[in-house]
Amino acid sequence: MYDKMDLAIVASSLIVILEIAEGLKCDHATGLKITELWTDFRLNKSDNFFDSKLRAVFEYEIADDTSELDGFAYKFSARHRDEELGNNLFFNKRRNHQNATACVGVEGSVWLRDEDSPCQLPCAGKISRDCxxxxxxxxxxxxTVAANARKLEFPVEFGEVYDLHVVPYSYWSLGFGALATGNEVVKYCSGAGIDTHDCTNTTEFQITDRQIYSGPVSHFEKYDVTIDHTQNRAKVSxxxxxxxxxxxNATLKKYLIVKxxxxxxxxxxxxNxxxxxxxxxxxxxSIHTLRVVPVLHYHxxxxxxxxxxxxxxxxQYLVEDFDACNVDNDFGGRYCDEAxxxxxxxxxxxxxxxxxxxPGLYGNGISTKWPEGSGCQAGGVSSSETAIAVGISITLLALLIVVLATAYVRSRNPKIRSKILREEEL
Structure with a gap:
């Protein structure tokens, strides 16, 4: 039999074990760790020309054991270049929610393993404990993003500093995350990445400096090509x-266009x-070139x-030669009439x-879908000439009928005939 002291020791031990177990539950995700985090920037050329944007792309890897992974939590922030990474930007101090009902009052959504969509906090019926x-x-x-996500992408602007913190979680507890801090999208005319363009780093704008004072034009594209078949030349926009x-201290004034x-x-x-x-x-x-130069001062x-x-x-651009007789060419189809x-x-x-x-058809042979085309018509004459000829023929026929009718009437009427004879005798 155990005495009271032994029972007290057992009870104390059980309490300690329960506390340790609860602690282990809350720290369950500490076995999850992001091992690598890469950053890149790219210009996302959208199908819609005006929606093209510069974007920051973050990719990461996690340790092999992901069976307990629910998802990733992240925060992406922009700050001024001279601003330190502060507590207001990232969660870097644990806050105790263990005595509160799970996630009550917290806004947002959270991904859970084996779920096709995130649940809206407080995720009633899915969060079973307070951690x-x-x-x-x-x-x-x-x-948060789903457990299978390995890439995060955000719209950014040139000349800004961006920070990202991403961390895995499981059972509402955090693993070991990764921090990409101070990722500056380099301005075109400052930074080692664009040394080949010989940009100036001076702070004063000197009108006599023959340096580069801005980046190149952005989102450049060839968006329309038409053909003038009568000259066999192209028009490119x-x-x-x-x-x-x-x-x-510079302001864009105009462009120089060099063709x-x-x-x-x-x-x-x-x-616009x-x-x-x-x-x-x-x-x-033939290969042609178009050079566009931003002008900040011109004299x-x-x-x-x-x-x-x-x-x-x-x-550099090229309007490729095409078969004007092919109905499937990219410039309006066949130039000539089908006949x-x-x-x-x-x-x-x-x-x-x-x-x-x-043979037997009349016209210039160019399809009528082109302004200069009259096609090919039957009859050896054009439709307009045919219409004129028919009109003249009808008019002459009508006059002939009137003359013949008048003569016939006169020949049948004696009074008119005698009058005509008397006039002839005179």
Missing amino acids: GDLCAILDAGYK FRWKRPYDYHT DETHPLPQELGG DHDAITIENITIG ESSDYVLIVHGAHFLE ANCSDLPPTANTSAICVCQ
Whole structure:
């Protein structure tokens, strides 16, 4: 038999064991650890030209044992370059929620293993106990993603500093996370990553410095190509957005447009979200170039031209030769009428194709879907000429009928006939 002291020792031991067990439950996720975290930046070119954005991409790996993983909690924040990473940005101090009802008063949602969608806090019926590390960071503004997520992506801007903290969790407790701090999206004209462009790092804007004072134009694209078949030349349209960054004391004034490396032509800024240019008389099958230069100061005199500019953007483009007789070509289909013989011509010719109507048909042989086309019509004459001829024929026939009718009437009426004879005798 146990005496009272022995029972007290056993009771105390049981309490300690229960406390340790509860502690182990709360620290269950400490076996989960993010082992690597990578950061990259890329320009996400959307199908919609105006939705293209610069994005920060974070990818991470976790230790092999993920059987107890529920998901990841993360917080992504922007701050000024000279601002230290502070307690207000990330959860870096454990807060005790163990005496509170699980996640009551905490906003947000949380992913759970084997669930197809996150549950909305307080996740009634799914959170069975109070263990508040996860609730604490959710209360601090963290969000969660599913256990199979290995990438986080966020829209960012040039010249800003971004921080990311991501941590695995299980049974409402946190594992070992990773922190990507101070990831600065480098401005085009500052930082080792763009040394090849010889950008200036001076703080004062000197009008005589022939340096680069902004990045290149952004979101540049060729968005429309049309063909002038009568000249066998192309018309190409380009558009772009303004540079992401400028020198501190610089302002974009205009652009210099250089076509095929000829003399640059200044172009004023457009009033829309983008600027654009259309180039005509483009030789098909030949490589052409378009250089767009942001201009921050421009002065031209009889002696010299002074340009303070941004980084050049050079686009090489080619309108490939095509078969103008093919109904499936990318420039409106077959140039000639279906009833015409079509001979495709090389890019050096002054028309896309030779169209000749088949025997017995009349017209220039060019399909009527083109403004210059009259197609091929039967009868040897055009429809307009046929209409005129028919009109004249009907008019002459009507006059002839009137004359014959008048003569007939006169021949049948004696009074009219005698009058006519008397007039003839006179």
